[in-house]
Amino acid sequence: MFKKLIIVCSLFTVLICTAQNNKLFDQATDAYNAGDYEKAIRFYTDILNNGEHSTAVYYNLGNSNYKLNKIAGSIYYYEKALLLSPNDEEVKTNLSYAQNMTLDAIDTLPETGISKLYKRITGKLTFDQWAYLSIGALLLFVVLYILFYYSTTSSLKRWTFIGSLFALFICIIAIVFAYIQQTDFNNKQPAIIFADESVIKSEPNANSEHVFVIHAGTKVNVLDELDQWNKIKLADGKTGWIPKNELKLLKDF
Secondary structure, three states: OHHHHHHHHHHHHHHHHHHHHHHHHHHHHHHHHOOOHHHHHHHHHHHHHOOOOOHHHHHHHHHHHHHOOOHHHHHHHHHHHHHHOOOOHHHHHHHHHHHOOOOOOOOOOOOOHHHHHHHHHHOOOOHHHHHHHHHHHHHHHHHHHHHHHHOOOHHHHHHHHHHHHHHHHHHHHHHHHHHHHHHHHHHOOEEEEOOOEEEEEOOOOOOOOEEEEEEOOOEEEEEEEEOOEEEEEOOOOOEEEEEHHHEEEOOOO
């Protein structure tokens, strides 16, 4: 009886939170349409504080910050939206507009043709989607193998056997791609620079040598941390140390 009561209370709480977040989202949309972008940001932030992290909320926060000319904030939220929906073309388009407003033009390291092809293929789906595909292919393999086992005609046996092998092949490929995507995701710790100008140091202390300067909105990858410092790497391969309070990590859901 007590367990049932807990389940009912949990479901009731979820329903209340969902209704509240839907109301906040509508209020935020109204504020955005009315041109009150600061108010819209407060409503969207309240939704995040309630524990809902969705592409729509981050995308709208990116738009609201862009309207206020807060470029670092807009890039930050667009990038977070892409973490949830990597293939969302609308988010990518708006992100490119915001990136064009930054001061730094950082070239990426050249990639081989094989590397580009691999990224193009594996990037078609997220690691979750590759995992779901592998499960679907495995189920299809089982069904086709059962049909092969019980089929009575040679032609049906041949086609179900070939189909089961193809499904097994797709399953294995999807598992490999899911693993690769998951590993790449875990090995990267992206962040956005929020300080108007950041002087990057050669070592994690204020008295060390200046290496280079970057500005708000630049995307970096955090390699290490020590006390109040983060070691970062740029897309062009440059590395250095920056105070933690001058950037925001993207994977802080």
